[in-house]
Amino acid sequence: MSIKEYSFKFTLLSKYAPSLMSNPRDEISRFVTGVSDLVEEECRTGMLHDHMNISRLMVYAQSIEESKLKRKNSELKRSRLDEQGQPRFKKRAPNQDSSSTPKVNQEKGSGSPFPKPICANCGKKNFGKCLAGSSGCYACGKNNHQVINCPTLTAKGRETKQASLDGPNPNAPRKNRFYVLEANKDK
Structure with a gap:
């Protein structure tokens, strides 16, 4: 039974036991004892807040249940794709490259065709004096x-x-502006 169904049933049946539901804390505690194992821990944590009432807890439990079910469904779909032997990412052939010129150990955005040496101090690739530590x-x-x-x-x-602040750059590209002309209403 989903949290939404359980909340509806709990509210409906609580009318017949007003002595059990006289204290708001008891009502919240009784609600949490009946929720599914999927959201029980979060509900127990949520009921500790002073501002928590039964309606807020019901909404909170529904949102937790929905997010956990979505996560489980996406993991299930992902595992099905992996079991079918299909790669999750399209692999590029080793001789294919997005650019026409081959890249020679070039770091991203470095602009230099020479590779950066690996630093003995920090183990990362950098030029010049290492400032790590x-x-x-x-x-x-x-x-x-x-x-x-x-x-x-x-x-x-x-x-x-x-x-x-000095003003617009005269070499900057101009932006097109679109103006709406109002039609004559008299015609």
Whole structure:
């Protein structure tokens, strides 16, 4: 039985036992004893809140049940696809590439055809002095501040902000504007 059906039945039958439902906390506790194992733990946690009443708990339990059922269904579909032997992602043939020029150990966006060496200190690929483990700034390399307080980055930010305040860039592409003309209502 779903939480929605159970909530309806619980509300309907609680009219016949007003002595059991006199205290709101008892009513919530009795509701939680009958919910499915799927949402029981969340309902027990939810009933601990001071602002929780029976109607809020019912809505909360329904939403938890719906999300868990959706998750189970998606996992079930995913496992079916995996069992059928179909790959989940389309694999590209090794000789196919999206660009016409081959890539030679080039890092994303580096612009350099030479690969970055692996750092002995941190194990990552980087050029120059490794700042891992030091209290230095990763932007400029100085030791007296961190990236969040870097004066060079702040100065660059001020320059771009000032450029935008100075006015529009004459070299920037123009944006098309569409104006609506109002028709003569007199005609």
